[in-house]
Structure formats: structure tokens, C-alpha cells
Amino acid sequence: MSAESFELDGPGRIGGQNRVRLLSMFFVFAFMAIAFKLVMITAFKEKEETNPELAAHLSRIPRPDIVDRNGKVLATDIAVASLYADPRKIPDVDEAVELITAALPDVNGKVLRQRLLQPKRAFIWIKRQVSPEERDAVYNLGIPGVGYVNERKRVYPQGRLAAHVVGYVDVDTQGIAGIEKFLDNEGAIYTASLADPETQSAAPAELSIDVRVQHILTDEVSKAITKYKAIAGGGIVMNVETGEILALASLPDFNPNADTKALSKEQQNHMLSGVYELGSVIKAVTFAMAFDYGVINMNSKYDARYPLVIGNARINDYRGQNRVLTVPEIFTNSSNIGTAKMALDVGIERHQEFLRRMGLLDRLETEVPETARPLLPRRWGKLASATIAFGHGFAVQPLQGLAVVAALLNGGKHVPPTFMRRSKEEADVLAQRIVKESTSEKMRELFRLNANIGSASKANVIGYRVGGKTGTAEKVVGGRYSKDKRLTSFIGAFPMERPRYALFVMLDEPKPLPETYGFATSGWNAVPTAGKIIERIAPLLGVEPQFTSEDLAKLEKQAKDKKAKDKRG
Amino acid sequence: MLKLVNAALVIAVLVSGFALYSLEHRTRGAERDVAKIKREISESREAIKLLNAEWSSLTRPERIQKLAEENLKLQPTSAQQFVSVEDLLVKVPTEVPVKLEEEGKDPIGDILEKMQ
Structure with a gap:
């Protein structure tokens, strides 16, 4: 009996010691994991998750202003908001469409619903270049997956003056005609030389035109x-x-600030x-x-x-x-x-x-x-x-x-x-x-x-x-x-x-x-x-x-x- | 002895914890300030751009001409109205017309004296 109990006692004590060792090992690992995560969180700030499509849209070098030979502004960018959505994150598409169309009456609900129902898309525009009131109205709806970005809109303060030379851009501020097109195509090197990536700004492109x-x-x-x-x-x-x-x-000339620029033959x-x-x-x-x-x-x-x-x-x-x-x-x-x-x-x-x-x-x-x-x-x-x-x-x-x-x-x-x-x-x-x-x-x-x-x-x-x-x-x-x-x-x-x-x-x-x-x-x-x-x-x-x-x-x-x-x- | 060491360690933990917390707090505050100033800078830049655009729009030659035609009695300068500096020299009198110093008057000097 005693031999048996010894037999039992021996390995039992050793088994108990092993259990304590195992437990303490587990705790040491657990604390180390917590400490590691703590260091990661405090020392290395986690990068905010951004939509890749949106990031590509925002990281473009700013477009240079166009000024005349005396520095008068012919074309410049002003900030406007654009509303976007991530269809994957919207819990209830029907409700979202209803709320958005109520806030923005000119958005076509049917089209928006169709676009939001594409589960594979990660990014769609709801409406580009909205007023600050519209932006706040939609943002305050608090729909998950709906947000806005500050975009740039090209404006031509001098209006029709020299419109044929300056040209114009599309809604993505890509040059379509005139010097605006030159800045994107043949003059791309020139445009790049104006840009200063450190401050995210660009020097203006100086034209030979004198507005007077x-x-x-x-x-x-x-x-x-x-x-x-x-x-x-x-x-x-x-x-x-x-x-x-x-x-x-x-x-006859044309107004580059107008939304539609279907130029006639005379223009x-x-x-x-x-x-x-x-x-x-x-x-x-x-x-x-x-x-x-x-x-x-x-x-x-x-x-x-x-x-x-x-x-x-x-x-x-x-x-x-x-x-x-x-x-x-x-x-x-x-x-x-x-x-x-x-x-x-x-x-x-x-x-x-x-x-x-x-x-x-x-x-x-x-x-x-x-x-x-x-x-x-x-x-x-x-x-x-x-x-x-x-x-x-x-x-x-x-x-x-x-x-x-x-x-x-x-x-x-x-x-x-x-x-x-x-x-x-x-x-x-x-x-x-x-x-x-x-x-x-x-x-x-x-x-x-x-x-x-x-x-x-x-x-x-x-x-x-x-x-x-x-x-x-x-x-x-x-x-x-x-x-x-x-x-x-x-x-x-x-x-x-x-x-x-x-x-x-x-x-x-x-x-x-x-x-x-x-x-x-x-x-x-x-x-x-x-x-x-x-x-x-x-x-x-x-x-x-x-x-x-x-x-x-x-x-x-x-x-x-x-x-x-x-x-x- | 062991108790004393333990007590000292506990106090050290508390003190360093507090120091770390307050440092963290201050860093957060500074970060917030930096972000705020950065935002203000970019907002100011935007405002400058907008005002520049507005200025350019308000000083459109077309608009200035319209305002001038409505409100001023000015006319385009004709070629004959330009006078060269040599021609002006002829009209400069050889003698100073008003001799203030001789009369003992110096209006600008008087104003300056008054200010002092």
C-alpha cells in the first residue's frame, strides 16, 4: 500500500510542480503579449484605415493656379465637399437611399439604389461638389459608410476673358482644352516643376497674357x-x-465657369x-x-x-x-x-x-x-x-x-x-x-x-x-x-x-x-x-x-x- | 528590510505612473494644438485662395470699365496728352515760388514739433 502510495506520491508531486510551472509560463506569455500590444498601440500609432480608391483620388499633386503676366488670377482651385459612400458598410441600403434623397432632392434615388447595391464596389460618389449646407445635411444623417471629402473645384474668376487660351477642366479637374490641357499633357514636366510635394502646394503657371x-x-x-x-x-x-x-x-467666346461647355462652331x-x-x-x-x-x-x-x-x-x-x-x-x-x-x-x-x-x-x-x-x-x-x-x-x-x-x-x-x-x-x-x-x-x-x-x-x-x-x-x-x-x-x-x-x-x-x-x-x-x-x-x-x-x-x-x-x- | 524595499517600489510605480500619465496628457494636448494649428493654416490658405479669386473677379477689367463709364468722367488718354520729362523741365520755375524759410514759416516742421 505504502509502496503504492509512494509510487503515487512521487509522480504526483512532480506533476504538481509542472502544473505550477506551466501556469506561470502561461501568465508570463500573456503579460508579454499585453505589454507588446501596449507598446504597439502607444509607440506606433496605428494608421487610419482609408479607402484605396479615395486615397488615390486625394493624393494627386495640387493643380497650379494660372495667372497672367502681372500675377492676376485666371484660374484657381477652391475647396468644395464631395459626398461618397462605401456600399459594403451600409447596413440598410433602402433606408440610406430614402434618407439621402430626402436631404438631396436632386439625387436620383433609383440610380443611387442600384449603385449602392453593388456589394463588390468599395467606393461610389453620391454627389460631387456640394454646398456646405448639403454636406452637413447628409453628414448629420449619420449613415455608416457615407462620408465626404474636401475636393477642389476649378474656377475662372475672370470669366470669359481669355477663355480660349486658358481652356477648361472636367469635374475631376483634368484639363480638356487650352493651357489647362497643356498642363496635364505636353506640359506635364513643367507642371511637375511647379509643384512642391512637401507643402502640398504648387507655384502658379505664369502666362504671357496681360488681362488689361x-x-x-x-x-x-x-x-x-x-x-x-x-x-x-x-x-x-x-x-x-x-x-x-x-x-x-x-x-463669340464662352463662359468656362458654366457646367456644360458644348461649344458651337462659331465659338x-x-x-x-x-x-x-x-x-x-x-x-x-x-x-x-x-x-x-x-x-x-x-x-x-x-x-x-x-x-x-x-x-x-x-x-x-x-x-x-x-x-x-x-x-x-x-x-x-x-x-x-x-x-x-x-x-x-x-x-x-x-x-x-x-x-x-x-x-x-x-x-x-x-x-x-x-x-x-x-x-x-x-x-x-x-x-x-x-x-x-x-x-x-x-x-x-x-x-x-x-x-x-x-x-x-x-x-x-x-x-x-x-x-x-x-x-x-x-x-x-x-x-x-x-x-x-x-x-x-x-x-x-x-x-x-x-x-x-x-x-x-x-x-x-x-x-x-x-x-x-x-x-x-x-x-x-x-x-x-x-x-x-x-x-x-x-x-x-x-x-x-x-x-x-x-x-x-x-x-x-x-x-x-x-x-x-x-x-x-x-x-x-x-x-x-x-x-x-x-x-x-x-x-x-x-x-x-x-x-x-x-x-x-x-x-x-x-x-x-x-x-x-x-x-x- | 524586504518590506521597505517593497514600499519603495510601490511608491516608485505610483510616481512613475503619474509622471507617465501627465506626460502622455501633455503630449496629447500638444498634438491637438498642432493639429488645430495645421487645420487653421490650411483653412487660412483656402480663405486666401478664395479671396484672391474674388479679388481677381472684382477687378475684372470689364467690370472696372463699366463702373468707370457709369461713375467717372474719365476718357481714354490720347497720345497728345503724354508729356516728356524734358518738356516738363521747361516749366519748372527757376526761383522757388514760396519762400517759407525766409518768412520764418515751416508748416511741416511745426506739425512735427507739436507732435513732440
């Missing part, structure tokens, strides 16, 4: 459209030395995405070509007595002088015959080569993506060369035409136009010589002469030494040139002794008025509009007025005429 000049341009062109009952119009102001575009207006950007036969404005290129190849000089003469016959086509002058004209006379009278003969003297091959050097045969690319390719004749024969010389059968986007004329006047260097701010040094690197310095000098002389005594005299704002060339193109309607549907334009620069700014104005189908004596050619509508624009922008741009004795005599005469008129009135 932009407004004056838009204002005067829109007044001209009303006055001459034109269907559309536009204008560009460009810095001749740096290629910066100070203003670009295309009317497209006429200055970039439209190509036009600019008519006589292109004659400037022909003159520069003839000077540059040494085919003509200032004293050359051309016979403009008879129409120029090529094959079975006849080239006539609009208002023929019917005499032998000198080179300056061909320019100021805008003689088609004289200009066509000049081009034929240069020759077809050299004509093509020159236009290619001007860049007029290729698409002009700027930051604003909506640009059009020039329209060229399919067969380039003698007749095509002759008509292209005076701007028929050859269509370009207006900005391209202006950039070339600016190069002809600034000393012969082509600077690619830009919508972003650019310094003189940066421009000098990009500049390419396309004509000789001496050619440019002669072109300046002709432009100035044409504004003094020629077809552009109504743009000659006395004191600002304006030079210009006019163009009146007949529009092609149903494959034929229409006699009464015209496209009138003015291209010019000032001050002419050393041009700093180039200006282009265009009116589509201006109508004749009694005060224009029944005329609807450029000299009666586009040119006076250009004059008004120059008179208002020249002081802003720091162009100092200077007067010659002739100017003073002209001014005196004007004042006298005005007095006489006032007396009669």
Missing part, C-alpha cells in the same frame, strides 16, 4: 462685331521680340483652330521674298494696266490703277497683278522654298493644343504660285500669319509664339533668322507707308508710328468665291522704327454701313478697329508717343475739322 490688353482687344473686337454686324471676329497682340502673346481674342478658337485665306495680308510675305532674293528693289516697276492671264484664268485688281506701278505703290494699292508678277519672277521652286522657311507650310505648334494645319493647293503650278502671292488658295491659322509678319518686321528673326512667360534671353536662343536685316528694313518702310497714305491709314494712330497691311478675302461659299461674304483683316505693328508689338484683327462677314459709304472692305472695319485697339493699348505697354511736324499739322487739321463739325451740329 486682353480686355481691350476683346472689348474693341466685340464692339466692331456689333457695329458691322459680323458673325465672328478675333484678334491677337504679340510681343515681336519675345514671341509672347499678350492677348488672343476669339468671338471655336478662330485664331488657332481655324484656317483662313488671309488675302492681301499675305502679300507682305511675297514682297519680303522678292526683296530677299534680290528680284526687286524699292524702285522696281510692274505693269498693272492689264489683267494677268495664266491659262484660262485672269487675275484682276480690286480697284485697278491701270498704270505702271512702283513697288511701294503696289503695296499701298494692294495690287494683285503686281504681286502675282513678283511671285512669278521669283519662280515656283523658290516660292515654295521661301514659304517653307517661313514655316507657313507646317502646322504651328504652341502650348494651346487646338491648332490647325495650313491648307495648301494640291497642285502647285504657275497659277497657284500667282494666287498664293496675294493670299488666295492658301489658308493658315491667323497666329501663324502674325508670327511670320512679326519676323519680317523685327529684323528678320522668327521667334516661335508662346502663351507662357518668356524672357528676351530665352527668346534669343529660339530665334531663327529667316530674312536679311535689309529686307526687314524695307518691309518696315512699306508697312509704315501703307499706314500713312495707303489702305491701312485708318489705323494710323498719330504719335504711335503704326505700320500695317490690310486684307479682304472673299469667302468660299459652295466652292465659289462669294462677292458679298468677306473676311477682313488687319496685320500691323508699332512703333515702326523698332517694332515692339504686332497686332492682328479679323472680322468675319462684316456688312457695309451707310457711314462706310457702302464699303465692307478691311479699310472700313478691321482697320479702324485696330486703330482703336492701338490707341488704348500703346500707353499701357509703355510705347512713348512721338510727333513729327507733319503729325502735328495733321492733328491741328483734325481738331479744326472737329470744331467745324461741332459748330454745324
